[in-house]
Amino acid sequence: xxxxxxxxxxxxxxxxxxxxxxxxxxxxxxxxxxxxxxxxxxxxxxxxxxxxxxxxxxxxxxxxxxxxxxxxxxxxxxxxxxxxxxxxxxxxxxxxxxxxxxxxxxxxxxxxxx
Amino acid sequence: xxxxxxxxxxxxxxxxxxxxxxxxxxxxxxxxxxxxxxxxxxxxxxxxxxxxxxxxxxxxxxxxxxxxxxxxxxxxxxxxxxxxxxxxxxxxxxxxxxxxxxxxxxxxxxxxxxxxxxxxxxxxxxxxxxxxxxxxxxxxxxxxxxxxxxxxxxxxxxxxxxxxxxxxxxxxxxxxxxxxxxxxxxxxxxxxxxxxxxxxxxxxxxxxxxxxxxxxxxxxxxxxxxxxxxxxxxxxxxxxxxxxxxxxxxxxxxxxxxxxxxxxxxxxxxxxxxxxxxxxxxxxxxxxxxxxxxxxxxxxxxxxxxxxxxxxxxxxxxxxxxxxxxxxxxxxxxxxxxxxxxxxxxxxxxxxxxxxxxxxxxxxxxxxxxxxxxxxxxxxxxxxxxxxxxxxxxxxxxxxxxxxxxxxxxxxxxxxxxxxxxxxxxxxxxxxxxxxxxxxxxxxxxxxxxxxxxxxxxxxxxxxxxxxxxxxxxxxxxxxxxxxxxxxxxxxxxxxxxxxxxxxxxxxxxxxxxxxxxxxxxxxxxxxxxxxxxxxxxxxxxxxxxxxxxxxxxxxxxxxxxxxxxxxxxxxxxxxxxxxxxxxxxxxxxxxxxxxxxxxxxxxxxxxxxxxxxxxxxxxxxxxxxxxxxxxxxxxxxxx
Numbered sequence: 001x002x003x004x005x006x007x008x009x010x011x012x013x014x015x016x017x018x019x020x021x022x023x024x025x026x027x028x029x030x031x032x033x034x035x036x037x038x039x040x041x042x043x044x045x046x047x048x049x050x051x052x053x054x055x056x057x058x059x060x061x062x063x064x065x066x067x068x069x070x071x072x073x074x075x076x077x078x079x080x081x082x083x084x085x086x087x088x089x090x091x092x093x094x095x096x097x098x099x100x101x102x103x104x105x106x107x108x109x110x111x112x113x114x
Numbered sequence: 115x116x117x118x119x120x121x122x123x124x125x126x127x128x129x130x131x132x133x134x135x136x137x138x139x140x141x142x143x144x145x146x147x148x149x150x151x152x153x154x155x156x157x158x159x160x161x162x163x164x165x166x167x168x169x170x171x172x173x174x175x176x177x178x179x180x181x182x183x184x185x186x187x188x189x190x191x192x193x194x195x196x197x198x199x200x201x202x203x204x205x206x207x208x209x210x211x212x213x214x215x216x217x218x219x220x221x222x223x224x225x226x227x228x229x230x231x232x233x234x235x236x237x238x239x240x241x242x243x244x245x246x247x248x249x250x251x252x253x254x255x256x257x258x259x260x261x262x263x264x265x266x267x268x269x270x271x272x273x274x275x276x277x278x279x280x281x282x283x284x285x286x287x288x289x290x291x292x293x294x295x296x297x298x299x300x301x302x303x304x305x306x307x308x309x310x311x312x313x314x315x316x317x318x319x320x321x322x323x324x325x326x327x328x329x330x331x332x333x334x335x336x337x338x339x340x341x342x343x344x345x346x347x348x349x350x351x352x353x354x355x356x357x358x359x360x361x362x363x364x365x366x367x368x369x370x371x372x373x374x375x376x377x378x379x380x381x382x383x384x385x386x387x388x389x390x391x392x393x394x395x396x397x398x399x400x401x402x403x404x405x406x407x408x409x410x411x412x413x414x415x416x417x418x419x420x421x422x423x424x425x426x427x428x429x430x431x432x433x434x435x436x437x438x439x440x441x442x443x444x445x446x447x448x449x450x451x452x453x454x455x456x457x458x459x460x461x462x463x464x465x466x467x468x469x470x471x472x473x474x475x476x477x478x479x480x481x482x483x484x485x486x487x488x489x490x491x492x493x494x495x496x497x498x499x500x501x502x503x504x505x506x507x508x509x510x511x512x513x514x515x516x517x518x519x520x521x522x523x524x525x526x527x528x529x530x531x532x533x534x535x536x537x538x539x540x541x542x543x544x545x546x547x548x549x550x551x552x553x554x555x556x557x558x559x560x561x562x563x564x565x566x567x568x569x570x571x572x573x574x575x576x577x578x579x580x581x582x583x584x585x586x587x588x589x590x591x592x593x594x595x596x597x598x599x600x601x602x603x604x605x606x607x608x609x610x611x612x613x614x615x616x617x618x619x620x621x622x623x624x625x626x627x628x629x630x631x632x633x634x635x636x637x638x639x640x641x642x643x644x645x646x647x648x649x650x651x652x653x654x655x656x657x658x659x660x661x662x663x664x665x666x667x668x669x670x671x672x673x674x675x676x677x678x679x680x681x682x683x684x685x686x687x688x689x690x691x692x693x694x695x696x697x698x699x700x701x702x703x704x705x706x707x708x709x710x711x712x713x714x715x716x717x718x719x720x721x722x723x724x725x726x727x728x729x730x731x732x733x734x735x736x737x738x739x740x741x742x743x744x745x746x747x748x749x750x751x752x753x754x
Binding site for chain 2: 018055
């Protein structure tokens with residue numbers, strides 16, 4: 001079964017990956033961006049740079065890899081890029097887990113604002 | 115006392131008298147200063163008058179290994195050499211990788227302290243317990259590769275590891291470094307020149323004793339867990355750094371707009387792609403090599419097979435070579451940067467000091483401050499690769515008027531030249547900076563400014579500024595604001611934390627790249643592995659406190675020399691000269707914001723905001739009451 005299609009126990013996944021307390025606004029911004037379409041880290045950065053202290057490509061790469069570890073995003077291809085020396089970047093898509101996490105993070109955000 | 119982890123012995127070599135003695139490692143030193151850099155810094159502070167001339171016999175030259183050196187701990191192949199620096203005239207040390215440090219540890223030594231100066235050239239030969247000073251007159255004048263080969267031939271053993279100086283160190287040029295394993299440079303602070311002033315050509319070691327581990331099973335578990343955290347938690351870094359090594363920074367820093375170009379005028383270079391890690395791997399890297407116990411194998415063994423630089427070869431070509439001899443000098447010819455790196459290794463010259471000094475000369479030449487008269491006819495135009503190589507050679511041998519000038523390093527040379535040349539010497543406390551432009555990386559800037567060995571990137575190396583997520587920054591540093599690389603808020607806290615934890619990494623003698631972008635490794639790995647290795651119970655808080663103690667000892671040495679807040683600023687270029695092109699066109703680091711960051715930094719350190727001097731309260735907290743007393747006597751204790 002495609003793990004991207006099933007909502008899993010995110011709390012357990014986050015704990016087992018050592019990411020407790022480390023999934024927050026950065027990840028919400030990234031998931032929101034991916035909700036609108038599949039993107040590379042460069043494309044995500046272009047959309048969210050300057051928000052929530054995000055000012056570097058590698059912050060986005062790191063957060064995307066964290067989201068991948070908890071199966072909230074998955075790689076759906078690769079694209080040539082000018083950004084890194086490797087010359088190629090993964091394209092990411094949001095999964096069912098990711099949509100679930102996005103809702104949770106949005107609720108948390110509205111609660112903290114109210 | 116029998117130790118696990120540490121070898122338990124400090125070797126003392128009096129070069130003036132030709133005497134050698136052994137001193138047991140004091141337990142207090144081990145538990146409060148960890149090893150390597152920490153041991154060296156404490157010994158330097160306690161035993162060397164900060165006001166002696168760096169080249170006098172009263173200066174000491176101290177080599178140190180850490181408790182992890184020579185073990186399975188990943189990336190634990192490093193060693194540190196410490197002395198009063200001839201470039202900063204203050205605290206100095208330098209650090210290198212390779213295999214020499216492990217060999218020193220296996221021979222049974224945590225530190226080797228050289229005192230005095232020999233009348234004639236000597237080298238130290240260590241074969242486990244057998245230690246002797248030998249005549250080195252036949253080695254004097256040889257380059258570092260020839261020296262290593264000659265010593266190995268003399269003893270009939272290719273496994274001997276050699277750290278030595280080349281012509282640069284013999285000629286006491288300020289950019290001289292100590293080279294081990296042919297290509298590993300302990301580059302900063304002119305340590306090679308100090309070694310040359312003592313007429314110590316080399317330290318050759320054969321060690322076979324190994325390292326005792328207190329709890330072997332827990333130790334292996336801790337090592338494996340650390341590697342797993344790196345592999346999964348910092349996957350991007352692990353994969354890409356393993357593949358490309360530090361030359362990956364050319365394109366990373368081009369992307370971030372902080373690739374020093376034309377002597378730090380710009381942050382992007384039109385020829386960056388030709389200098390990139392990818393191009394290097396495609397064209398010149400033949401295989402990957404590793405330092406002792408390294409999990410990355412980042413070191414590229416390179417050979418230039420054709421063209422004007424055919425025959426250039428070596429190991430460990432780094433970003434500081436490809437970027438330093440490349441973008442910083444307006445040179446897009448990658449093969450020439452390989453050739454320059456090979457030449458520097460053979461001569462025993464620090465790449466950073468060398469590239470900055472040549473960059474300074476090029477900018478002075480462009481401005482007409484240096485003419486062909488001062489350069490002895492050498493055309494120092496940007497990107498002139500032939501001139502770069504010739505300048506290195508003249509620098510090493512102090513050849514001609516221009517060679518003498520370059521041999522001073524850019525800081526001292528600029529004072530001699532005058533006519534505004536000082537403006538183009540991009541140095542802090544007389545020390546050249548590592549290749550990250552602070553105009554768009556503010557924590558790096560603050561780290562350069564407040565480094566205890568002058569404008570240096572490795573004292574702080576705040577990779578988290580652009581690699582940690584804001585959530586990680588909040589959890590581990592206390593504020594997400596430090597993730598904004600153009601903002602000053604949180605930078606004082608971030609830099610103080612980094613400097614303390616980097617002092618720990620240097621004292622463990624581990625490579626900082628192991629800890630690059632994964633905060634869990636910074637916090638969880640050292641206490642776990644040290645506890646299993648040494649048999650003493652270590653906590654993160656205790657370890658971090660050790661790092662802070664080490665930093666304060668080094669700071670106190672510099673306070674005694676007379677350095678203070680005024681010396682913690684960046685070259686004016688970064689405040690006043692905006693980039694004129696690239697995605698960050700217009701960027702500068704406003705001085706008033708740097709001042710705010712500096713205040714926050716001194717507060718985080720518990721130092722006096724006005725003078726930067728450490729306070730009695732903080733020194734006593736760190737168990738350094740005797741330093742507080744000494745500074746008070748000099749009237750240099752910080753106000754609470």
